[in-house]
Amino acid sequence: MSYDLIFSLGKKVLEGGNITFDEAMALTEVEEVDVPILLAMANKVREKFTGKAVDTCQIVNARSGGCSENCKFCAQSGHHEVKLDVYPLMTEEEIVQAAKKAETAGAYRFCIVTAGRGMEDDKDFEKILGAIRRIGKETHINRCCSLGTLQDEHVAALKAAGITRYHHNLETSSSYFDHICTTHTFEERVATIKKVKAAGLQACSGGIIGLGESWRNRIEMAFTLKELDVDSIPMNILNPVKGTALEGQPQIPPLEILQCFAIFRLILPTKILRYAGGKERNLGDLVPLGFLSGINGMLIGDYLTTKGRGASKDLTTVNELGLSPLCAKEV
DSSP states (O other): OHHHHHHHHHHHHHTTOOOOHHHHHHHTTSOGGGHHHHHHHHHHHHHHHHTTEEEEEEEEEEEBSOBSOOOTTOTTBTTSOOOOOOBOOOOHHHHHHHHHHHHHHTOSEEEEEEOSSBSTTOTTHHHHHHHHHHHHHHOOOEEEEEOSBOOHHHHHHHHHHTOOEEEOOOBSOTTTGGGTOOSSOHHHHHHHHHHHHHTTOEEEOOEEEOSSOOHHHHHHHHHHHHHTTOSEEEEEEOOOOTTSTTTTOOOOOHHHHHHHHHHHHHHSTTSEEEEOTTHHHHHGGGGGGGGGTTOOEEEOSOOSSSOOSOHHHHHHHHHHTTOEEOOGGGO
16 A cells, blocks of 8 residues: 555655665655655654754846756746846846845845856856855855856855855756756766865755656656755746747646655655745645645745745745744854
8 A cells, every 4th residue: 555655665764764766766656645645754754854944045146048058948048039137247236235135034045046057268257256255244144156067166266255055956867858958968967066065065956847757757866866965955846938948838736746845855854855946836825735745945035037925925934834944143
C-alpha cells in the first residue's frame, strides 16, 4: 500500500538515512488519496532537520532583458519577442536602495540578479561589486547574487565583496536540459556551482517544474543537487509568458506540485527548499500548503518579470502557520 511505503521511507529519513533514486521514484507513483500523507511526512522531516525557521529572500532585476541564451521559458531571452521592460544595469544607488527596501520589508537575504550569460568580459562586474560592498556597509541584510556563469576570479571577487551565497539554477535534469536550452550546456552550469562551493560560498540552485519534463527528470535533478551539496534549492513552477517558446505549456495539477516538494524534502532533508516563481498562478489559495509539504524558504515580493503576492502577505502566511521567518538583524 502507498501509505506503508510513505511511512517506511519517512522513518528511514527521520532516523538519518537516505532514500535511493528508485525509492524516490516509487513515491511519484503513490495513490492520489495518499499524497496528503506524503506531505505530512515531508513536513515532519522539515521540522526535525531545519526546525521552524524560514529563509526569506527578495530579489532585484538589476539588468533586464537582451540575454544571449535561448532558454525556452525565459522572458528575458533575446530569442523571444516578449513585451518587457529592457534596461541596462541599475545605478549603484538604485541597487542599494532596493536592498534597503528589502530589509525594511522583512527579507533575510537580498539577491542582485542580472540578465546575461555570465560575467566573463562583462563591463558591469566592477559596478556590481561596488554595490555589494555598499550594501554591506549600509544594511544588515545577507548578500547574494545571480550573475550567470563565473570563472574562479569572479567567485573570489564576489566573496571578498561580501557575497555569502550564489544563485545559479540547473533549471532541469541533465537528460532534459537540451530540450530547454541549446546555447550553453548543463555541464557549464554545474561547473559554476562547483566553483562557488570550492570557494567556501553557499550555493543556491534549483529549477523549474512544469517545463514538460517527466517525474524521472525531476528526481534526476534532485539527486544532482544532492550530489553537488547545494545549500538552497529554489522550487519554481512554470508561469508561461506570452512570446516565449513555452507560452502554451499546460499547467500541472496543484497536488502534483506539492507532491514534488515533499519528495524533494525526503531526498534533501537538511537543505533549504525555497518557494520561488509561479506559486501564485499554479497553487492559488493552496500556497500555504507548500510549507506543510517541506518548504522552508521563500522569495518574498515580486520576481524578475512577474508580480508576486507582496512581501507582507508572504510573511503573514509564514507567521500564521507558526513558522519563523528569519530577520536580517539576526546576522
